Amino acid sequence: AQSVTQLDSHVSVSEGTPVLLRCNYSSSYSPSLFWYVQHPNKGLQLLLKYTSAATLVKGINGFEAEFKKSETSFHLTKPSAHMSDAAEYFCVVSDRGYGGSQGNLIFGKGTKLSVKP
Amino acid sequence: DGGITQSPKYLFRKEGQNVTLSCEQNLNHDAMYWYRQDPGQGLRLIYYSQIVNDFQKGDIAEGYSVSREKKESFPLTVTSAQKNPTAFYLCASSNRQLNTEAFFGQGTRLTVV
Numbered sequence: 001a002q003s004v005t006q007l008d009s010h011v012s013v014s015e016g017t018p019v020l021l022r023c024n025y026s027s028s029y030s031p032s033l034f035w036y037v038q039h040p041n042k043g044l045q046l047l048l049k050y051t052s053a054a055t056l057v058k059g060i061n062g063f064e065a066e067f068k069k070s071e072t073s074f075h076l077t078k079p080s081a082h083m084s085d086a087a088e089y090f091c092v093v094s095d096r097g098y099g100g101s102q103g104n105l106i107f108g109k110g111t112k113l114s115v116k117p
Numbered sequence: 118d119g120g121i122t123q124s125p126k127y128l129f130r131k132e133g134q135n136v137t138l139s140c141e142q143n144l145n146h147d148a149m150y151w152y153r154q155d156p157g158q159g160l161r162l163i164y165y166s167q168i169v170n171d172f173q174k175g176d177i178a179e180g181y182s183v184s185r186e187k188k189e190s191f192p193l194t195v196t197s198a199q200k201n202p203t204a205f206y207l208c209a210s211s212n213r214q215l216n217t218e219a220f221f222g223q224g225t226r227l228t229v230v
Contacts, residue, residue: 009157034218043121043207043221044160090159105150105209105219109159 002027002093006108014116019063019078021111023091026072032094033074034105035065039087047089050074061085086115120144123208123222129230130195130202138193138225140208146220147213149191153177154205154224163206166191167213195227203229 007022025031032051036044048059055067065076074091091108121142130136142149148167152160162175166185180199185191191210195202205226209219 036221041205041224041226043123043223044209045221046218049218105160105162107152107159107161109157 002031002106004091004093004106004108006089006091006111008111009109010112010114012114012116013081015083016080019076019081019085019113021076021089021091021113023074023076023108024072025074025091025093027093033065033067034092034094035059035063035074035076036090036092037087038090038110044090047076081113081115083115083117086113088112121208121210121220121222123206123225125225126223128225128227130227132229133197135194135196136227138195138206138208138227140191140193140222141189142191142210142220143189144210144220145188146210147188148211149185150209150211150219151175151181151183151191151193152207152209154207160207163193202227 003026005024030052034049035047037047038044047063048057050057050067058064063078065074067074088110090110092105094105124139150165151163154160161177163181164172164175164183166172169185169188172183172185182194205224207224208222211217211219
């Protein structure tokens with residue numbers, strides 16, 4: 001069964017410092033992995049996705065993530081945090097289409113990122 | 118502009134009432150989904166539909182119902198059988214191909230009064 005674990009429920013950084021949001025996954029197949037961002041009372045916006053091409057994936061707003069199969073990780077990073085990055089971030093694995101499944105996206109519980117001035 | 122529209126943004130329900138949340142997409146996506154979001158819980162799947170006139174229960178379908186009469190529309194009814202309906206509800210859609218992401222609406226916040 002697929003699962004996603006976001007290792008930190010809350011991360012706080014200062015503006016201009018690096019951001020690291022950690023995600024580990026469990027999958028029986030070669031997974032598709034995504035990071036989404038959610039601002040308060042809003043929908044989710046896709047930051048980036050991994051679909052078995054390059055293991056280092058670049059996304060919007062300067063974010064990137066590296067797929068590490070040996071560590072079953074897909075951590076999200078950004079070199080320099082901006083105040084507008086304060087939001088909740090979700091790591092997601094897709095089981096869609098494998099083994100006849102017509103299933104869905106499996107979400108981590110989210111990491112809330114705070115950015116201090 | 119293409120996208121997903123959820124309405125209303127805020128909804129108040131009296132105990133014992135059924136309410137229906139609207140979700141419309143013009144992305145020509147086959148698949149549509151309803152998720153419930155509670156603080157610290159992530160998103161949990163209520164129902165999903167891969168094609169018109171067909172839908173499947175997700176992890177927390179009890180107390181909810183859906184229909185998929187048109188490709189563009191996937192309304193969710195929160196029935197009186199749902200004992201704790203206060204939550205943020207998100208609708209999403211996607212293509213059915215592998216490795217494609219889902220696109221989300223802006224959500225409906227439902228409160229029981």
